[in-house]
Amino acid sequence: MTGRSFALQAQHPAAYLDGDSVVQLDDGAVLSLAHDLRRSASDDIEFAQAAFHWVRDEVGHSYDVRDPRVTLTAGEVLRERVGLCYAKSHLLAALLRVAGIPTGLCYQRLTHGDGYVLHGLVAVYLEGSWHRQDPRGNKEGVTAEFSLTDERLAWPIDPTVGEIDYPQLMVSPAASVVNALRSTSDVLSLYDTGLPTALDDRDSTAATMPAAE
Helix, strand or coil: CCHHHCCCECCCHHHHCCCCCCCCCCCHHHHHHHHHHHHCCCCHHHHHHHHHHHHHHHCEECCCCCCCCCCCCHHHHHHHCEECHHHHHHHHHHHHHHCCCCEEEEEEEEEECCEEEEEEEEEEEECCEEEEECCCCCECCECCCCCCCCCCCCCCCCHHHCCEECCECECCCCHHHHHHHHCCCCHHHHHCCCCCCCCCHHHHCCCCCCCCC
């Protein structure tokens, strides 16, 4: 699936520049890393790609590295250097917003064991349109790359088995994600049975409405 074949429902790009208690723009370590990456980048695209690679490669995916620590906020993810897909997306969104690049949070529903799991990623506004990026982390069988043309996500969805690309582009994380991570002290114990399986009614209140760009 190409980036141009999937239409996100988004507010004006300016709505995706502010921080909150999870996508922290006031964390000193987040600010420092964003400024370091920015200094070595020639433009917004080069910076966005560098930030994507940093989060994808320098922050371990909790399940891949078998690390039970719980991280949720951008600052926590940066300090601990570990997190689930949601947490890594929160850090990437914070880094990009610090640099003035509109970045929203978006989700997929993927098959997971005998059911489904909600997967988190981001979309960046560059060159006049939104582009989804997946900083989850690569491993055998999973290759996600930064791209402003054809999407190169970790997993393309298969609608025939009930998988979904949710079109809502959110300013803040889905409530179900925040609540799930705050409810546990062991991410690995949560991973198999306790993660959100879909966007729910609480999340829909944060969903954005289509708007002309």
